[in-house]
Amino acid sequence: MTRDISAKAFRVLAANIGHDFKDPELLRRALTHASALAPSESVKGSYQRLEFLGDRVLGLVVATMLHAQFPKADEGELARRFNQMVRRETCAEIATELQIGEAMRIGQAEAQTGGRKKTALLADMCEAVIAAVYLDGGFDAACTFVERLWGPRMLSFSGPLRDAKTTLQEWAQSRGLPTPQYEVISREGPDHAPRFVVGVTVKGLERGQGRGGSKRTAEQSAAEAVLRRESVWKE
Numbered sequence: 426m427t428r429d430i431s432a433k434a435f436r437v438l439a440a441n442i443g444h445d446f447k448d449p450e451l452l453r454r455a456l457t458h459a460s461a462l463a464p465s466e467s468v469k470g471s472y473q474r475l476e477f478l479g480d481r482v483l484g485l486v487v488a489t490m491l492h493a494q495f496p497k498a499d500e501g502e503l504a505r506r507f508n509q510m511v512r513r514e515t516c517a518e519i520a521t522e523l524q525i526g527e528a529m530r531i532g533q534a535e536a537q538t539g540g541r542k543k544t545a546l547l548a549d550m551c552e553a554v555i556a557a558v559y560l561d562g563g564f565d566a567a568c569t570f571v572e573r574l575w576g577p578r579m580l581s582f583s584g585p586l587r588d589a590k591t592t593l594q595e596w597a598q599s600r601g602l603p604t605p606q607y608e609v610i611s612r613e614g615p616d617h618a619p620r621f622v623v624g625v626t627v628k629g630l631e632r633g634q635g636r637g638g639s640k641r642t643a644e645q646s647a648a649e650a651v652l653r654r655e656s657v658w659k660e
Contacts, residue, residue, distance in 0.1 A: 434528040441523045443573065444558050444566055451475075451561050455553035456525065458540065460532030472553035477618075479556030480511075482564075486571040487511055490579055501588055508646070509582055510575055516548035519574050525550050589648035589658075593627070596657055602628050605651075607644050610634065623647045630655070 439452065446452050459471040487510050491503050498506070509515065520526065526541035529550065540546055559567035593605050610622040623643035625633045633654065635646025652658040 431528075434524070438524055438528040442554065442558065442570065444562055444570060446557070446561050448561050451557040452554065453530070455479075455557040456528050456530050456550060458529060458531040458535055458546070460535040460540075461530045472550050475553035475556040475560075476549045477556075478559070479552035479554065482555050482559045482567050483511055483516075483552055483571060483575075486568050487575060487579075489568075490572065490576065494579060504642075504645075505588070506579070506582060508642070508649075510578060513544060513548040515575075515578065516551040517544040520547035520551035520554075522574070523551070523554070525554065589645045589652060592657070593625070593648040593652055596652070596655075597627050605648065607647065609640060609643075625651060627651060 435453075435456075438456075439446065439449075442452075454470065455472050455475050457471050459473070462470045484507075487507055488503075491498070491506050491510075495503065495506070525547060529541055529546075531540045555567055555571065558570050590605075597603070597605055606626045608624050608626075610624050612619055612621050614620045618638065620636060620638060621640050621643040622634060622636050623640060623646070625635070625644065625647040627633075630651065631654075633647045633651035635643045635648070635650055637643035637646050649658065
């Protein structure tokens, strides 16, 4: 048994998005979890294919914004700013602002386990919404949407701009610890769009994990996870 999208929640979300959909079914699909569908419909009818596309659109728009806004920043700084803006937590925050959770179409079991507030699901559906805007209104419409919601975060970012792996190594060495060791835990996805999970071990500490589209990005993410957990880096 599924719980459909309420008309009110759908209208509120559409208004918050600020795009007049010519094909509202695109937005509806972006909000549909596989648990709300029969198994035979789950691939084409759920948000997942849109999330794949939206992730790429978000990345291109954010990279373009950063390139224009910070002309003196080197590649490393741009990458760190980029990672902060497209990370799961940022997308989930924006999804909450848009009230995506209230408009999700999810199965009863998923709803009962807190699906409407799960960070991962909120982030994925946020990216699916970006794809829906892109497919319905084109790249300019997607740019307008992303710039409005991610732009203020780009300008207010106050996090660390140093390289996470370097910082973690220096922090470990300052405490007489060996160099952190990285290992690939898993690799998924096709060759043109892989997803890596990498673990980093620092003697005496719980292992940190990170994800990314390359081993290098995943290693940086893993190092950052440890730095934040140990309060070396703070939000």
